[in-house]
């Protein structure tokens with residue numbers, strides 16, 4: 445899991461810390477210093493948004509959600525599911541086909557059916573384009589929000605001691621988003637759409653009714669609107685009744701989750717709890733007396749986060765004895781070893797996870813990162829290959845480009861390193877920086893090579909100035925003012 449705890453917005457700009465850690469070329473550090481201005485006090489009030497990347501959880505969520513997306517006429521590959529590391533109960537859609545699910549919501553669903561119900565409701569908002577209609581001002585904020593999502597990604601890679609290799613996306617617009625409420629009409633329409641999609645996908649909509657019921661009860665009982673989700677999705681008794689009536693009339697109302705789906709849900713919840721709660725809480729939630737797979741998985745994570753490394757490894761190895769072909773337990777073992785500074789031992793664990801799930805880009809990136817961190821010149825080429833293969837699938841992953849630029853620098857391939865840095869900035873939506881690195885890459889790459897052309901393309905799509913265009917016209921034959 446690539447995971448980061450929310451960072452205090454009052455902390456100094458993390459980017460510089462990350463850069464120290466990554467040991468990037470001084471040029472990048474000099475360029476980026478000063479780009480991040482101190483947060484205003486108003487901005488500092490708002491919590492940053494941290495997104496969690498985890499191959500196993502993303503796979504489970506897609507298995508849950510894809511039938512619903514298909515039933516709604518959406519292409520499941522086009523819908524991005526983002527996991528927000530936040531214990532508040534919330535879910536929202538943004539920027540077209542982006543579904544954001546808080547960890548706090550996922551862990552409060554008791555079974556896949558409840559989670560799928562909530563996803564179906566959000567899909568109803570997505571397919572209905574409700575956000576765009578609800579607030580034009582919000583739409584503007586959203587564009588900036590999504591841009592900002594990328595902005596802090598690199599900042600995240602290592603600043604937190606809790607999360608080497610983490611990706612943190614931070615946004616000052618998150619608060620703006622969460623206060624955007626839907627109208628009662630939109631809520632009713634999303635509920636109805638949810639039931640339609642679920643029925644079409646042969647899934648019961650009972651879970652959605654149950655989920656709303658549980659929290660309606662809590663809200664009435666506590667006399668407060670406690671959950672952000674129900675601030676943006678106003679919940680009334682009439683609404684639940686209307687939903688219940690329609691849901692219970694569906695032919696699939698009696699369908700239940702398969703034992704396998706439930707088992708995966710339990711693993712997902714245990715893993716999320718173990719990564720987001722304090723280890724001591726995990727030891728309470730999953731006591732030694734609980735010998736089930738999710739509980740032992742959670743305890744292995746908690747021991748690792750509690751720096752009880754040997755216990756974590758012992759438990760992980762025991763899980764691997766039972767499940768030698770589980771790529772995610774191998775990934776966990778690799779992560780534990782990597783993060784305590786044993787990349788040589790992390791390498792075979794990550795390698796096994798890649799063998800077991802070769803199409804997962806983040807697993808390849810783990811392997812590439814471990815290889816790179818061994819500081820063994822003989823392993824550089826393989827590190828580059830693995831990182832590149834990861835980027836072939838996820839070209840917009842700035843962390844992958846960051847690793848790649850380090851790897852090329854290590855090999856003394858300056859032009860390729862600058863090009864990777866340009867790609868990294870490009871993925872972050874930072875046109876000025878992308879252009880500057882691309883210009884430098886052009887000076888160092890063989891003219892007319894595919895990489896040189898790619899660097900040229902990046903310059904051309906990154907708002908080039910007249911001087912830049914003149915420099916391009918000279919095709920790098922004379923010294924350029926940007927050259928260092």
Ligand SMILES: [Zn+2]
Pocket residue numbers: 565569626630631634676677
């Ligand atoms: Zn809603």
